[in-house]
Amino acid sequence: MTRPLDIRQRILTIADRCVLCGMCLPHCPTYRLAQEETESPRGRISLAQALAADRLPASAGLANHLDHCLGCRACEAVCPSKVAYGTLLRDSRELLAQQRPPGxxxxxxxxxxxxxxxxxxxxxxxxxxxxxxxxxxxxxxxxxxxxxxLPAAAPSTALPRQLPAIGPQRGRVTLFVGCTGRLFDRQTLAAALQLLPLAGLELIIPPGQGCCGALHTHAGEGERARQLAATNLQAFADPGDAIVAITSGCAATLSDYEEMTGQALSAPVRELSDLLAEQLPKEGLPLAPLSKRIAIHEPCSQTRVLRRPGSARRLLERIPGIELFELASNELCCGASGSHMLTQPAIADALAQPKLAELHERGGELLVTTNIGCLLHLKANLGEASGVELLHPAALLARQLRP
Ligand code: SF4
Ligand code: SF4
Structure with a gap:
C-alpha cells in the first residue's frame, strides 16, 4: 500500500501553519519536565521542518527529541492555528526512520x-x-x-465468530480484538462478549484481523503500519453498524486509517465503553451495588484522538452506590504512549507519578481506564503492594452484573 501524499511535502505544509506563538508549550508534558524548546511542540515542529527541507541531518539528537514526544496531542487541542501535530509527528517519524532505521x-x-x-x-x-x-x-x-x-498471558482460547443479540436486536457490530487485548486483557474481552449482546447487538468477530498498527506508526514504520491496515480493511469489509475496539489506543489508530492509507473503514470506529454507555439500558440491568471510590483515568487516545471523553462515567453511573471521580491530572499523558513506557523509562515514569499521588490523596480504591497501555503502565508504577485494582470500565460493569 502506498502513501497517499508525499510525506516531506505534508510535513512542510503542516509546519507552515505554526505561527510560533508558544501557546502549546505549557500543555506539553515533555516541555513541562525538561523546560527546553527542543522538548516542546514548537521546537519539534521546527526540527521536523528542517529535516523535511534537508536543512538538518537525521542526527541522534534530533531523533531523541522526536522519540521523546508522547503523541498525546495536548498541543494540537490548544493550538489556535489548528496545526495538525499528530499527522506531522507520524510523517516526521516515518521520514526519520527511513534515514535512521529503528534499533x-x-x-x-x-x-x-x-x-x-x-x-x-x-x-x-x-x-x-x-x-x-x-x-x-x-x-x-x-x-x-x-x-x-505485562501480566502473564492467558492461554489462547478460540473466540466465537458470532454471538446473537440478547432480547430484541437493535443492531449488528463487529469486534476488533487487537493483539494486546487478546494476550493481556482477557477480562475486557470477556466483558465485550457478555455486554454487547446484552445491549441488543449481534456481535461478529471477523477472522483474519490483526494488529491495528499503532506501535509501528509510533515508531515510524509506516510501510508496515499500512500493511497491517490493509489486512484489517479487508477483514472488516462487512463491518456492520460499527467496529468496536476494546481499547481506545486501537480505536484511535483504526479511526486514522483514511489518513494513513487513503482508505477508511466503512463504519464508525467506537471504543467499547463509549458504545456500551450509549446502547446499554440506563435502568433495569441487574447490577450489584459497589460502595467504592473509583478514579477515572482518561487516556489521550480517548479524549484527544477519538474526542469521546466521559465514556467511563457514562457507563459506570449505572452501578448503585458507586462513587466516581476524574483525576485532575487527566489533562496530562500518563507516559504509557505505545511502547514509550518500555523505551523511554525516565519520561514515562516521571509522568505516571503525579497521577498515582493524586489517586492516593483522593482515596481512590480502584482505577478505571479505557486503554490497556495506560492500565499496564500505571499498574507497574503503583506496584503490587498498593492494593489498588485497575480495570477497563466495561470489565468493572460486567463484574457487577448479576444473573
Ligand atoms: S500553539 Fe500552534 S501555532 Fe502556536 S507554537 Fe504551538 S503549534 Fe505553533
Ligand atoms: S504530542 Fe504531547 S508530548 Fe508531543 S509535543 Fe504535543 S503535547 Fe508535547
Whole structure:
C-alpha cells in the first residue's frame, strides 16, 4: 500500500501553519519536565521542518527529541492555528526512520507485542526474567520493564465468530480484538462478549484481523503500519453498524486509517465503553451495588484522538452506590504512549507519578481506564503492594452484573 501524499511535502505544509506563538508549550508534558524548546511542540515542529527541507541531518539528537514526544496531542487541542501535530509527528517519524532505521531491540519488542508467535516468545522471556530477578517498577532495561508491565498471558482460547443479540436486536457490530487485548486483557474481552449482546447487538468477530498498527506508526514504520491496515480493511469489509475496539489506543489508530492509507473503514470506529454507555439500558440491568471510590483515568487516545471523553462515567453511573471521580491530572499523558513506557523509562515514569499521588490523596480504591497501555503502565508504577485494582470500565460493569 502506498502513501497517499508525499510525506516531506505534508510535513512542510503542516509546519507552515505554526505561527510560533508558544501557546502549546505549557500543555506539553515533555516541555513541562525538561523546560527546553527542543522538548516542546514548537521546537519539534521546527526540527521536523528542517529535516523535511534537508536543512538538518537525521542526527541522534534530533531523533531523541522526536522519540521523546508522547503523541498525546495536548498541543494540537490548544493550538489556535489548528496545526495538525499528530499527522506531522507520524510523517516526521516515518521520514526519520527511513534515514535512521529503528534499533533491533525496539523492532523485536514491537514484533513480540503485535504477533501471536512473538507474544508467546515475549511472555516466555518475561517469565524467565521474573524467575531470575525480582521485578522493580523503575527498571530501565527493555525486558525488565516488560516484565514489570505485562501480566502473564492467558492461554489462547478460540473466540466465537458470532454471538446473537440478547432480547430484541437493535443492531449488528463487529469486534476488533487487537493483539494486546487478546494476550493481556482477557477480562475486557470477556466483558465485550457478555455486554454487547446484552445491549441488543449481534456481535461478529471477523477472522483474519490483526494488529491495528499503532506501535509501528509510533515508531515510524509506516510501510508496515499500512500493511497491517490493509489486512484489517479487508477483514472488516462487512463491518456492520460499527467496529468496536476494546481499547481506545486501537480505536484511535483504526479511526486514522483514511489518513494513513487513503482508505477508511466503512463504519464508525467506537471504543467499547463509549458504545456500551450509549446502547446499554440506563435502568433495569441487574447490577450489584459497589460502595467504592473509583478514579477515572482518561487516556489521550480517548479524549484527544477519538474526542469521546466521559465514556467511563457514562457507563459506570449505572452501578448503585458507586462513587466516581476524574483525576485532575487527566489533562496530562500518563507516559504509557505505545511502547514509550518500555523505551523511554525516565519520561514515562516521571509522568505516571503525579497521577498515582493524586489517586492516593483522593482515596481512590480502584482505577478505571479505557486503554490497556495506560492500565499496564500505571499498574507497574503503583506496584503490587498498593492494593489498588485497575480495570477497563466495561470489565468493572460486567463484574457487577448479576444473573
Ligand atoms: S500553539 Fe500552534 S501555532 Fe502556536 S507554537 Fe504551538 S503549534 Fe505553533
Ligand atoms: S504530542 Fe504531547 S508530548 Fe508531543 S509535543 Fe504535543 S503535547 Fe508535547
Amino acid at each position: 533491533l531491540p525496539a523492532r523485536l519488542a514491537r514484533q513480540a507485542l503485535t504477533t501471536k508467535g512473538g507474544g508467546r516468545l515475549l511472555t516466555a522471556a518475561v517469565a524467565l526474567q521474573r524467575h531470575l530477578h525480582p521485578i522493580k517498577a523503575g527498571s530501565t532495561g527493555l525486558v525488565a520493564r516488560a516484565a514489570a508491565r
